[in-house]
Amino acid sequence: MAGQHPPVMRSGTPPVLQLVGICKYFPGVAANEDVSLTIRSGEIHALLGENGAGKSTLMNIVTGIYQPDGGEMILDGYGVAFSSPQEAIRAGIGMVHQHFRLVSAFTVAENIHLGWSDTPRHIPAGVLEAHTRELGERFGMPLDPAARVEDLSAGEQQRVEIVRVLARKARLLILDEPTAVLTPAEANDLFRALRAFRAEGNAVIIITHKLDEVMEASDRVTILRGGRNVGTWATKDCSPQMLAATMVGREIVRQDLRVRAPDAVPRSAKPVMSLRHVSVRDGRGVETLSDVSLDLMGEEIFGVAGVAGSGQRELTELLTGLRAPDRGDVLLEGKALPADAVAVARAGVGHIPQDRLQSALVPSLGVTDNMALREYDRAPIGGNGLYHAGAALRLAQDIATVAGVKIPDYSMPVRNLSGGNQQRLVARREMRIASKVLVAAYPSRGLDIGAIATLHRYFAQLRDEGRALVIVSEDLEELLNLSDRIGVLFHGRIMGVLDAAQADVERLGLMMGGRTEERGAQ
Amino acid sequence: MMRFQRFSTATAGYVLVWRALAFVVAMGIVALLLALSGRNVGELAALVARSTLGSRFGLEDLALFMAPLVLTGSAVTVTSRIGLWNIGGEGQFYLGAIGAAAVGLFVHGPAVVILPLMAVVAMVCGMAWIAVPTLARAFAGVNEIITTLLLNFVAELLTYWLTTGPWRDRVTGALVSTERLPVAVPEIWGVVHWGFPVAILVACGLSLLMSRTSWGYEVRVSGANPGAARYAGMPTRARIVAVMLLSGALAALAGMFEVAGTVHRLQGGMSDNFGYLGIVVAVLARRSCLAVIPAAFLMALILDAGIVLQTQQLAATAVLAITGLVLLLVAIADELAHYRPVVAEPVRRSAPGVSS
Numbered sequence: 001m002a003g004q005h006p007p008v009m010r011s012g013t014p015p016v017l018q019l020v021g022i023c024k025y026f027p028g029v030a031a032n033e034d035v036s037l038t039i040r041s042g043e044i045h046a047l048l049g050e051n052g053a054g055k056s057t058l059m060n061i062v063t064g065i066y067q068p069d070g071g072e073m074i075l076d077g078y079g080v081a082f083s084s085p086q087e088a089i090r091a092g093i094g095m096v097h098q099h100f101r102l103v104s105a106f107t108v109a110e111n112i113h114l115g116w117s118d119t120p121r122h123i124p125a126g127v128l129e130a131h132t133r134e135l136g137e138r139f140g141m142p143l144d145p146a147a148r149v150e151d152l153s154a155g156e157q158q159r160v161e162i163v164r165v166l167a168r169k170a171r172l173l174i175l176d177e178p179t180a181v182l183t184p185a186e187a188n189d190l191f192r193a194l195r196a197f198r199a200e201g202n203a204v205i206i207i208t209h210k211l212d213e214v215m216e217a218s219d220r221v222t223i224l225r226g227g228r229n230v231g232t233w234a235t236k237d238c239s240p241q242m243l244a245a246t247m248v249g250r251e252i253v254r255q256d257l258r259v260r261a262p263d264a265v266p267r268s269a270k271p272v273m274s275l276r277h278v279s280v281r282d283g284r285g286v287e288t289l290s291d292v293s294l295d296l297m298g299e300e301i302f303g304v305a306g307v308a309g310s311g312q313r314e315l316t317e318l319l320t321g322l323r324a325p326d327r328g329d330v331l332l333e334g335k336a337l338p339a340d341a342v343a344v345a346r347a348g349v350g351h352i353p354q355d356r357l358q359s360a361l362v363p364s365l366g367v368t369d370n371m372a373l374r375e376y377d378r379a380p381i382g383g384n385g386l387y388h389a390g391a392a393l394r395l396a397q398d399i400a401t402v403a404g405v406k407i408p409d410y411s412m413p414v415r416n417l418s419g420g421n422q423q424r425l426v427a428r429r430e431m432r433i434a435s436k437v438l439v440a441a442y443p444s445r446g447l448d449i450g451a452i453a454t455l456h457r458y459f460a461q462l463r464d465e466g467r468a469l470v471i472v473s474e475d476l477e478e479l480l481n482l483s484d485r486i487g488v489l490f491h492g493r494i495m496g497v498l499d500a501a502q503a504d505v506e507r508l509g510l511m512m513g514g515r516t517e518e519r520g521a522q
Numbered sequence: 523m524m525r526f527q528r529f530s531t532a533t534a535g536y537v538l539v540w541r542a543l544a545f546v547v548a549m550g551i552v553a554l555l556l557a558l559s560g561r562n563v564g565e566l567a568a569l570v571a572r573s574t575l576g577s578r579f580g581l582e583d584l585a586l587f588m589a590p591l592v593l594t595g596s597a598v599t600v601t602s603r604i605g606l607w608n609i610g611g612e613g614q615f616y617l618g619a620i621g622a623a624a625v626g627l628f629v630h631g632p633a634v635v636i637l638p639l640m641a642v643v644a645m646v647c648g649m650a651w652i653a654v655p656t657l658a659r660a661f662a663g664v665n666e667i668i669t670t671l672l673l674n675f676v677a678e679l680l681t682y683w684l685t686t687g688p689w690r691d692r693v694t695g696a697l698v699s700t701e702r703l704p705v706a707v708p709e710i711w712g713v714v715h716w717g718f719p720v721a722i723l724v725a726c727g728l729s730l731l732m733s734r735t736s737w738g739y740e741v742r743v744s745g746a747n748p749g750a751a752r753y754a755g756m757p758t759r760a761r762i763v764a765v766m767l768l769s770g771a772l773a774a775l776a777g778m779f780e781v782a783g784t785v786h787r788l789q790g791g792m793s794d795n796f797g798y799l800g801i802v803v804a805v806l807a808r809r810s811c812l813a814v815i816p817a818a819f820l821m822a823l824i825l826d827a828g829i830v831l832q833t834q835q836l837a838a839t840a841v842l843a844i845t846g847l848v849l850l851l852v853a854i855a856d857e858l859a860h861y862r863p864v865v866a867e868p869v870r871r872s873a874p875g876v877s878s
């Protein structure tokens with residue numbers, strides 16, 4: 001296939017982009033400090049680093065969203081300074097952000113053409129759609145031009161973003177954690193398209209936490225740590241272990257998390273939480289969860305696998321009281337689960353939801369107010385109708401300390417924190433209240449490997465203290481490494497529950513695809 | 523090297539400094555326009571200063587303007603905290619005035635009984651007036667901006683009908699007005715009545731309610747991210763209903779004080795746009811319940827100055843023009859307040875020699 005290998009460049013070709021000594025400061029943090037970096041044409045360049053290492057900030061500088069506080073940017077051999085993203089786009093630099101920036105009520109075709117100077121003023125929808133389809137085919141990313149963006153999956157929305165950028169004649173494409181929300185198949189499609197893009201002599205910068213992807217897809221790797229460039233290597237000279245260690249600055253020890261601590265609470269015989277023949281219908285009357293029966297034991301981690309959209313969201317909402325079953329019962333320690341989310345949380349069920357910025361956090365409020373979300377109605381913050389801001393601040397400081405997040409100003413809007421730090425804070429906030437059950441949907445999404453290892457250790461610790469954990473994840477390795485049992489969802493049904501010790505990726509994959517498990521261990 | 527950088531939050535200090543500057547610029551522009559139209563600016567300025575801040579009567583007038591503005595401004599501010607806009611302050615103001623007048627005209631008794639009763643009836647009327655938009659918003663998701671706005675015109679017409687029809691003044695025969703009410707809110711300083719300190723106390727109380735109670739916390743979270751409110755199991759719908767009813771009651775309270783303290787009768791057109799100006803006050807206050815007080819002060823100053831200018835043969839619309847100008851410049855100032863100087867460290871390396 002064309003474009004499997006980077007095109008051979010003549011040695012005289014100047015690099016597409018050179019960064020020299022870039023600095024960027026935010027109140028209390030040096031997000032980038034003296035970062036120098038060269039991007040050659042015809043390469044896929046991976047940018048690695050822990051959460052908060054300054055990757056997004058650096059790319060926001062390259063694309064004109066932020067102005068650097070120091071340093072130079074050299075594009076095709078000429079010094080440039082962008083004062084707006086539009087200028088960067090005109091210079092051929094396009095970026096697909098960590099959080100999508102599409103208008104969800106508009107169609108795909110409208111989003112592609114929005115704010116594009118090449119779009120004629122008056123144009124029939126049919127022409128727009130035809131043009132969109134043609135663009136999608138040109139870049140190897142098929143699109144449905146008439147679909148509304150809000151109806152698309154994360155992978156499809158991303159395709160719209162990428163075509164939108166490529167259509168504006170980008171020569172340098174920047175992707176910020178593009179595969180965090182993709183299924184493995186979607187990720188493969190993405191990499192195929194990126195290779196085709198590279199084959200035409202263009203360059204790609206890709207930010208990711210998945211080292212396998214780095215090894216497979218990139219030509220060179222740069223690692224940022226604490227805002228500084230630690231080094232750039234050719235990917236073929238790297239190993240995942242070396243990358244991980246360089247990124248975190250120490251060796252990551254992988255331990256078998258299924259092994260219990262010696263003083264662990266023994267596994268209980270009675271289930272903490274149970275589902276009995278539960279069904280859920282969506283607004284249109286379609287069953288999104290059908291006849292699900294499950295027992296969650298104390299001192300157990302129950303993994304949930306499945307292709308995205310197989311009923312994971314409904315399951316987590318059921319377990320946390322955000323949704324009532326249409327049929328069947330949800331029991332907490334043998335009694336019916338309370339009908340509202342507050343009562344469920346107060347009964348000891350914590351919830352790390354999949355879309356933390358939309359539902360677990362209030363982006364425009366300060367860190368303090370956000371950390372109080374679960375405990376504002378009890379002492380010491382509240383409980384008597386009052387809200388003690390001082391106590392809330394102390395709670396926020398406690399959470400930030402155990403989460404290992406440095407916060408310069410607790411009244412700063414939580415949206416200013418990097419995605420990984422937001423996730424850490426939410427995770428620790430929920431662990432505090434999860435005295436019986438913790439339900440976590442994609443808990444390691446957007447976290448770097450160091451943070452994932454820490455999070456997993458905390459999960460194991462919660463388990464050893466006797467709590468039940470439900471972990472939903474698309475990463476089968478994560479589930480296999482962590483869970484005691486794994487349930488596989490397919491079209492809203494439990495295809496089977498496997499003992500993790502006997503499960504492997506192949507067996508899980510088959511069940512995720514709807515094959516029944518004959519020898520299923522239950 | 524020094525440069526300016528946009529921050530996502532603006533500190534109160536920067537906002538204040540920039541706004542003061544905006545106000546000075548606005549005054550400069552007004553002065554320039556007056557000078558260009560051949561007026562003696564110095565004399566006018568001295569006159570305005572003397573008849574607003576520079577004299578006892580001026581200060582009393584300011585306080586009389588401020589009291590209703592603080593209340594209608596608070597009415598809009600509380601709804602903005604939950605992400606809604608009550609544009610119907612004008613209508614709720616009239617309903618409060620009507621309710622208070624009804625008590626004053628038809629219930630007889632000592633003032634200590636009648637005045638609290640007036641306040642309660644006025645607030646209930648204001649809440650009733652916002653009830654339909656409230657329920658439509660909370661249960662059917664109908665946009666409250668349009669529904670509250672439309673009811674303003676109904677309330678105004680209702681007032682005209684009452685003051686020219688069933689409740690018209692049969693004693694002195696004054697037009698578009700009821701008789702003088704037998705009770706009045708006691709005065710505390712010249713013509714300034716208890717409405718002024720009550721309004722200030724209400725604004726302070728609301729500020730505490732928002733920042734120091736779990737109810738206020740729920741309102742803030744529900745307004746800033748309904749998804750998070752649902753996740754935390756907050757009774758968002760109940761909070762929307764409560765906040766909107768509170769808002770209606772606040773605007774109505776302004777109407778009650780105006781009827782029973784300042785005008786002493788119900789009159790058609792008596793609101794003087796206090797309901798709408800409350801929106802301006804709320805915008806100036808940037809959703810802070812306490813900042814409503816200085817914002818209302820500024821608005822009162824503009825209104826007062828406008829009246830002085832009218833005595834000097836300037837059109838009444840000058841007030842509106844000045845208000846618009848101040849708002850525009852304040853909006854610009856608020857944006858500028860997001861920029862702060864940052865000191866960048868000098869670039870250590872300038873030669874483009876880069877490792878690969």
Ligand SMILES: Nc1ncnc2c1ncn2[C@@H]1O[C@H](COP(=O)(O)OP(=O)(O)O)[C@@H](O)[C@H]1O
Pocket residue numbers: 026027029030031049050051052053054055056057058416417418419420530
């Ligand atoms: N707008 C902002 N205001 C204040 N601090 C910020 C802002 N954006 C990023 N930061 C801080 O800068 C650092 C780097 O963040 P970021 O570039 O998002 O990291 P990464 O993308 O590598 O996870 C973090 O400490 C983050 O909290």
Ligand SMILES: [Mg+2]
Pocket residue numbers: 055056098176418419
């Ligand atoms: Mg980032």
